[in-house]
Amino acid sequence: MSEYLVDxxxxxLSFFTPAGEVKSLNDVSLTVREGEVLGIVGESGSGKSVTAYSLMGLTAHPGRLIGGDLYFNGHHINVMTEREMRKMRGNEVSIIFQDPMTSLNPVYTVGNQIMEAILLHTDKNKKQAHERAKELLQLVGINEPEKRLKQYPHELSGGMxxxxxxxxxxxCEPKLLIADEPTTALDVTIQAQILELMTELKKKLGMAIILITHDLGVVAGMCDRIAVMYAGKVVETGTTDDIFYHPSHEYTKGLLQSVPNLNDQEHKKLVPIEGQPVDMLNPxxxxxxxxxxxxxxxxCLKxxxxxxxxGNDHHSACxxxxxxxxxKEVQA
Ligand code: SF4
Structure with missing residues (x-):
């Protein structure tokens, strides 16, 4: 059995489209330890979300896993049935998406939706589920939980x-929370509050988190380790400090030069990464x-x-x- 929670x-993994095979993930290896926060960073189409969703058995049609092994919390994902997957999802791993408005059902109250998850994944009765729903709202920093439980999603702000x-x-007190661009649809101040909340919850509950984002600023304060993905490949992994202070892959360096840094001298120009993302049909x-x-x-072309x-769990493919x-060897 793997020593990691996620291995x-x-x-x-490829998507078999009418236009041809889109090689979405090409030899991706990643690990997450219990209680660790891993940030997966990269531009759209780099394979961040596809990697995380495949771990939950949620690869969309016409995608198919064509190689490699995925382990989570002692499960060998490759050989699990859909029924076993369903049991695992929600019990051991949960996911939050970018836009809560499209994830929440507009015709059910907040209380209904939280209680549904509790009733589905625990053996609590309705009364206990109601109490637990109130506790959960308090845990995530929502005041007046009794009142909020009766409200519909459109009555709440984006952050709420x-x-x-x-x-x-x-x-369900998951061992792993996958957060897919959880703050992208929110205002900057609310973004900070949500990230702070996730950091607090991680400390309180001890769960591991995979934070998927295109925004290096989001991972900086929250992650223990970072995996940088480009065109279906993990090009560099390391601790957050190593990625920010000792980047070694040219793409990681480019990403860092393209975002503002408060420690930089004044008027330092941001440098965009020129060119177009890779055509995944013809990588x-x-x-x-x-x-x-x-x-x-x-x-590099061949x-x-x-x-x-x-060293220090820092790997780079360049x-x-x-x-x-x-x-160095020749000089020695
Ligand atoms: S392997 Fe070559 S092309 Fe790729 S990042 Fe390194 S130097 Fe650039």
Missing amino acids: IQNER RQRVMIAIALA PAGCPFAPRCHSCMKI AMPEYTDL WLLDKAKFE
């Missing part, structure tokens, strides 16, 4: 709706970032680099690291 090994979604996700043979990389070498172990290692 994804060499996952390959996301708190309700978190309450529903916590109904390049070598490093997927090669067409946009200023340091691209001949070998072959995908292996991961270089940079030929420049091999080159540096080779030059």
Whole structure:
């Protein structure tokens, strides 16, 4: 059995569309320890959400897992039946999405929706579920829970709706919470409150979190480790400090240069990553970032680099690291 709560090994997943095979995940490996917060960062289409959803057996048609092994909390996901998956979802792993308005049912009260999750995943009766729903609302920082339970989603603010979604996700006390761009649809001040709430809940409940985002600012304050994804590949993983202060992949460096940093000297120009994302129907043979990389070498176009172990659980797949290692060895 894996020592990790989540252990994804060499996952390959494709969508078989009329236009051809879209290789959405290409040899993705990731781990999450119990109680750890892993941020998965990358642009749209990089495979962040597909990776997390496949762990819950929620790959949308026409997607199919075509290689690798996925383990979660002692389960071998590849061989589980849909029934076993359903039991696992909601009991051991929960998810919150970007837009709470589309996730909540507009014709049921907040109370109905939280109680439904409790009744489905625990052996509580209706009265106990009502009490638990109130507790959960308090846990996520919603005042006057009795009143809120009777309200409909449209009567709540965006931030409050996301708190309700978190309450529903916590109904079964999951070991893992997957948060897919949980703050993208919210105002900046509300974003900060939701991130703070998630950090508090993680400390209180000890669950692990996979935080999926395109926003490096979101992962900075909250994550223990970060995986940077590009075109269906994890190109770099490391502790949050290593990714922010010692980035080693050219894409990670590009991402960091394209966002403002409060510690920078004044007037430092932001540098966008030029070029277009990879056409996943025809991905390049070598490093997927090669067409946009200023340091691209001949070998980058031909072959995908292996991961270089940079110590302290920091890994990066870039030929420049091999080159540096080779030059060091020649000089020695
Ligand atoms: S492997 Fe080559 S193309 Fe890819 S990031 Fe490194 S230098 Fe750039």
